[in-house]
Amino acid sequence: xxxxxxxxxxxxxxxxxxxxxxxxxxxxxxxxxxxxxxxxxxxxxxxxxxxxxxxxxxxxxxxxxxxxxxxxxxxxxxxxxxxxxxxxxxxxxxxxxxxxxxxxxxxxxxxxxxxxxxxxxxxxxxxxxxxxxxxxxxxxxxxxxxxxxxxxxxxxxxxxxxxxxxxxxxxxxxxxxxxxxxxxxxxxxxxxxxxxxxxxxxxxxxxxxxxxxxxxxxxxxxxxxxxxxxxxxxxxxxxxxxxxxxxxxxxxxxxxxxxxxxxxxxxxxxxxxxxxxxxxxxxxxxxxxxxxxxxxxxxxx
Amino acid sequence: xxxxxxxxxxxxxxxxxxxxxxxxxxxxxxxxxxxxxxxxxxxxxxxxxxxxxxxxxxxxxxxxxxxxxxxxxxxxxxxxxxxxxxxxxxxxxxxxxxxxxxxxxxxxxxxxxxxxxxxxxxxxxxxxxxxxxxxxxxxxxxxxxxxxxxxxxxxxxxxxxxxxxxxxxxxxxxxxxxxxxxxxxxxxxxxxxxxxxxxxxxxxxxxxxxxxxxxxxxxxxxxxxxxxxxxxxxxxxxxxxxxxxxxxxxxxxxxxxxxxxxxxxxxxxxxxxxxxxxxxxxxxxxxxxxxxxxxxxxxxxxxxxxxxxxxxxxxxxxxxxxxxxxxxxxxxxxxxxxxxxxxxxxxxxxx
Numbered sequence: 202x203x204x205x206x207x208x209x210x211x212x213x214x215x216x217x218x219x220x221x222x223x224x225x226x227x228x229x230x231x232x233x234x235x236x237x238x239x240x241x242x243x244x245x246x247x248x249x250x251x252x253x254x255x256x257x258x259x260x261x262x263x264x265x266x267x268x269x270x271x272x273x274x275x276x277x278x279x280x281x282x283x284x285x286x287x288x289x290x291x292x293x294x295x296x297x298x299x300x301x302x303x304x305x306x307x308x309x310x311x312x313x314x315x316x317x318x319x320x321x322x323x324x325x326x327x328x329x330x331x332x333x334x335x336x337x338x339x340x341x342x343x344x345x346x347x348x349x350x351x352x353x354x355x356x357x358x359x360x361x362x363x364x365x366x367x368x369x370x371x372x373x374x375x376x377x378x379x380x381x382x383x384x385x386x387x388x389x390x391x392x393x394x395x396x397x398x399x400x401x402x403x404x405x406x407x408x409x410x411x412x413x414x415x416x417x418x419x420x421x422x423x424x425x426x427x428x429x430x431x432x433x434x435x436x437x438x439x440x441x442x443x444x445x446x447x448x449x450x451x452x453x454x455x456x457x458x459x460x461x462x463x464x465x466x467x468x469x470x471x472x473x474x475x476x477x478x479x480x481x482x483x484x485x486x487x488x489x490x491x492x493x494x495x496x497x498x499x500x501x502x
Numbered sequence: 503x504x505x506x507x508x509x510x511x512x513x514x515x516x517x518x519x520x521x522x523x524x525x526x527x528x529x530x531x532x533x534x535x536x537x538x539x540x541x542x543x544x545x546x547x548x549x550x551x552x553x554x555x556x557x558x559x560x561x562x563x564x565x566x567x568x569x570x571x572x573x574x575x576x577x578x579x580x581x582x583x584x585x586x587x588x589x590x591x592x593x594x595x596x597x598x599x600x601x602x603x604x605x606x607x608x609x610x611x612x613x614x615x616x617x618x619x620x621x622x623x624x625x626x627x628x629x630x631x632x633x634x635x636x637x638x639x640x641x642x643x644x645x646x647x648x649x650x651x652x653x654x655x656x657x658x659x660x661x662x663x664x665x666x667x668x669x670x671x672x673x674x675x676x677x678x679x680x681x682x683x684x685x686x687x688x689x690x691x692x693x694x695x696x697x698x699x700x701x702x703x704x705x706x707x708x709x710x711x712x713x714x715x716x717x718x719x720x721x722x723x724x725x726x727x728x729x730x731x732x733x734x735x736x737x738x739x740x741x742x743x744x745x746x747x748x749x750x751x752x753x754x755x756x757x758x759x760x761x762x763x764x765x766x767x768x769x770x771x772x773x774x775x776x777x778x779x780x781x782x783x784x785x786x787x788x789x790x791x792x793x794x795x796x797x798x799x800x801x802x803x804x805x806x807x808x809x810x811x812x813x814x815x816x817x818x819x820x821x822x823x824x825x826x827x828x829x830x831x832x833x834x835x836x837x838x839x840x841x842x843x844x845x846x847x848x849x850x851x852x853x
Contacts, residue, residue: 390585390587392583392584392585392587393587393589395549395552395554395574395581395583395587396581396583396587396588396589396648397589397600398553398554398573398574398575399552399553399554399574399575399579399580399581399601400575400600400601400604400648400652401574401575401601401604401605402575402600402604406604410600411589411591414591415590415591
């Protein structure tokens with residue numbers, strides 16, 4: 202009998218809920234796609250505008266594709282745009298930024314690793330107090346540091362120099378890098394240090410031959426974090442630099458704000474993209490390590 | 503190979519003393535097990551010998567040398583840790599060679615020693631693997647290999663088997679014992695497992711609350727426990743303790759049962775008797791009211807109370823035996839198997 206019975210109510214319900222699920226799934230995708238487009242809009246406008254000629258920008262629509270591709274704006278932004286009096290584009294300032302960011306990232310990461318190692322694994326008197334104070338450094342806004350830092354750089358004879366900017370970034374970043382490494386190193390069993398001590402390794406050898414090789418995930422996180430912070434920094438750059446030592450962010454501001462006559466939107470856009478490229482690149486190359494590293498603290502080796 | 507002398511050793515953290523006046527003389531080549539419940543200070547004591555904890559007062563000598571002020575690496579010791587503490591980024595070979603490289607041995611000598619140790623421990627085929635690719639037992643062997651290659655005067659083991667499953671633990675226990683006998687290296691081994699302690703140690707140091715309760719061979723500890731603590735800790739199932747009184751050359755239990763013993767003094771005592779020393783006998787003076795029966799195959803455990811009291815009593819009977827709950831079973835206890843303790847000081851009273 203039951204073989205010939207029409208579909209049971211339960212089965213109908215199942216089919217209904219399947220349809221519902223599918224509809225919800227599509228709705229979800231539609232929403233996500235919509236938001237993605239929304240977020241991509243500015244980038245799209247930036248890229249297309251930078252590839253248009255000024256003539257086309259004036260006559261065409263903001264969100265239209267370029268009718269005629271031209272890389273003229275990029276060339277100007279890189280080597281010809283005027284920042285105040287000089288007209289040599291972003292190029293020299295881009296290299297300034299590299300000269301500031303690379304040593305500052307390496308130094309602050311290295312020092313953070315050493316700090317984290319000492320605080321996490323060598324319990325000395327007041328270790329927690331020192332860690333708390335360093336943590337406090339993470340919450341001090343840039344603006345608060347400006348005046349004392351300016352005085353210090355002046356006294357040290359580093360005002361307006363690239364080493365001065367490196368020092369500023371290293372000091373400001375140390376709170377974060379120490380926090381990252383300390384939190385990573387507390388998850389490494391203390392017996393590892395003891396075993397190494399019994400094996401005859403000293404303070405520096407344990408750091409060098411055991412802790413640093415285990416630190417790859419957290420090094421990647423710290424480097425990305427510090428590089429983004431330092432490369433994108435504007436306030437320290439504008440406060441502690443002078444003509445010739447300005448980082449790319451300051452130069453970008455000058456290009457955009459100091460044009461006379463017609464505003465060259467295409468050059469501005471190209472310059473902005475150039476200034477943002479290195480950080481984008483770092484995310485693309487090391488992004489998966491970043492996610493992995495952020496969760497590394499909770500995963501046991 | 504070396505003797506170890508612990509003299510009036512104490513350890514304090516601030517005002518809190520956690521180890522009190524430890525005395526011990528360990529012979530060359532002896533296997534000593536430090537055993538006690540968690541928090542008794544056994545690991546601290548081991549770490550003091552290793553040089554990973556400072557000595558508050560007293561002296562540690564390894565061989566002829568006072569080592570109190572020496573770094574762990576200068577003490578000529580090797581240690582095996584509870585969680586193995588292998589360097590996760592190094593291969594098994596590099597793990598074992600690490601200490602030798604620091605000692606600046608020649609590469610040829612390092613290779614020779616590592617391979618010799620690997621052969622002894624049968625881990626040669628794993629030499630190029632990383633620790634995470636090994637099972638718990640294999641990691642344990644690597645950790646021992648790291649100790650062996652150093653060719654030290656003393657081996658220190660800090661609960662090395664507690665992370666292994668029960669079967670592997672028994673197997674590794676035997677291997678550690680064989681290895682130690684073969685190498686003849688003075689060893690100190692810390693564990694909370696009394697069976698492990700009994701099977702491994704030439705002598706056992708029983709620690710409780712930072713005091714040495716007794717230091718002797720496993721059989722001494724079993725036959726003549728120095729305190730209620732040792733008596734209850736050594737042996738399984740644990741010894742029965744019953745309040746009693748010594749009167750007219752006999753022990754009188756709280757239910758009036760009289761067991762003759764040769765004791766000169768009259769005093770309140772705690773009577774100790776091991777479950778396996780209670781012998782079933784229809785006319786026996788000690789009656790146990792059965793509450794639960796555990797069949798272990800080779801023997802049967804009877805859990806219950808002493809007749810007429812609420813004092814817990816356990817008896818171990820050889821072979822299979824069936825008993826009803828609530829049934830009374832009579833036992834006798836030979837006087838030579840009885841232990842008397844002072845209820846105040848908890849220390850042993852000689853019969």
